Amino acid sequence: MTAYWLMKSExxxxxxxxxxxxxxxxxxxxGVRNYQARNFMRDAMQPGDGVLFYHSSCPQPGIAGLARVxxxxxxxxxxxxxxxxxxxxxxxxxxxxWLLRDVQAxxxxxxxxxxxxxxxxxxxxxxxxxxxxxxxxxxxxxxxxRFITQQLLxx
DNA sequence: GCCAACGTTGGC
DNA sequence: GCCAACGTTGGC
Numbered sequence: 310m311t312a313y314w315l316m317k318s319e320x321x322x323x324x325x326x327x328x329x330x331x332x333x334x335x336x337x338x339x340g341v342r343n344y345q346a347r348n349f350m351r352d353a354m355q356p357g358d359g360v361l362f363y364h365s366s367c368p369q370p371g372i373a374g375l376a377r378v379x380x381x382x383x384x385x386x387x388x389x390x391x392x393x394x395x396x397x398x399x400x401x402x403x404x405x406x407w408l409l410r411d412v413q414a415x416x417x418x419x420x421x422x423x424x425x426x427x428x429x430x431x432x433x434x435x436x437x438x439x440x441x442x443x444x445x446x447x448x449x450x451x452x453x454x455r456f457i458t459q460q461l462l463x464x
Numbered sequence: 465g466c467c468a469a470c471g472t473t474g475g476c
Numbered sequence: 477g478c479c480a481a482c483g484t485t486g487g488c
Binding site for chain 1: 468471472
């Protein structure tokens, strides 16, 4: 059964435009360093799942496009790279701590900004909007997915 | 740059 | 296993 996710990316690192410009519009989702987010990727995601592509840590945070999960899991190579900000000295290739999946961008949308999300009663209980929520990957209910994609795609 | 909120680490 | 100290996230 298809599930839905919201995945945060800093547009300075990889914006929806960057993802769309990549080969096959597909990017490896590197840099997840939180166990709960990792476990979502490892245990719950399936190829084909829907993704809300969210821009974070930027002047206008919000949902910027639609994507889909495009691969299984594999070790995130940045954890082994001492030059990477995501380097994890406690991880080894024998027992990698951190995983990634490929994400394929499908469409850039208008920006559905954080203030607008917060002001939308239908979305009030999104995990993203919970007080203190910082997870970079959060599940999205089918109802929220339908509502948001309808807002963004019309029809 | 600030800071609230949360996660991780490590001594005990 | 507790919990204080520290680090990180991310909106503002």
